[in-house]
Amino acid sequence: MPRPEPLIRTTTEADWKQVRELRLEMLRDTPIAFGETLEHAEAQGEAVWRLRAARGTTPGQTSIVAIDRDRWVGHMGGWIPDAASGPLLVGVYVTPTYRGERRGVSRRLLEAVEEWALEHDDALRLEVHESNSRAIAFYEKLGFSLTGHSRAYDLEPGGLELEMIKRLR
Numbered sequence: 001m002p003r004p005e006p007l008i009r010t011t012t013e014a015d016w017k018q019v020r021e022l023r024l025e026m027l028r029d030t031p032i033a034f035g036e037t038l039e040h041a042e043a044q045g046e047a048v049w050r051l052r053a054a055r056g057t058t059p060g061q062t063s064i065v066a067i068d069r070d071r072w073v074g075h076m077g078g079w080i081p082d083a084a085s086g087p088l089l090v091g092v093y094v095t096p097t098y099r100g101e102r103r104g105v106s107r108r109l110l111e112a113v114e115e116w117a118l119e120h121d122d123a124l125r126l127e128v129h130e131s132n133s134r135a136i137a138f139y140e141k142l143g144f145s146l147t148g149h150s151r152a153y154d155l156e157p158g159g160l161e162l163e164m165i166k167r168l169r
Helices: 013-029 038-043 046-057 105-118 133-141
Strands: 007-010 061-068 071-079 088-094 123-129 145-152 160-167
Touching: 007 046, 007 105, 013 038, 013 046, 013 061, 013 071, 013 088, 046 061, 061 105, 071 105, 088 105, 105 123, 123 133, 133 160
Parallel strands: 088 123
Antiparallel strands: 007 061, 061 071, 071 088, 123 160, 145 160
């Protein structure tokens, strides 16, 4: 039986070139969504990209990608900033031609992150820029709700990062 496309899996250090390529695509597509500038990411060396790719195999964090044949088409990650706050969803991206319910890439990536998060807590949090209405609507559709907490967005254009949460049990 053929595998469903795209393949969903965690990253390893050996994936560093593909992780870099996808991250640069993410930053070009939606610069406000990732807390890093394209210029900063482009300036990082191989050692940094190897560490980022290894997040898929590092305790306390995960990095999950969607791969359609040889094309990397999506990413979601998670990490635990501290014991009190629990798992945080980060680095959410799907290539534009793979977005939408018909493809199911976003849901499959999120399911994988939720499985990881359940090993640590019964909820998954995220932060989203207040002007990223497409992302907010997407997260609400997948069961996240605004908590009422926010923090200042660190990069230009400023504004707020809104916290959202999804109960997993």
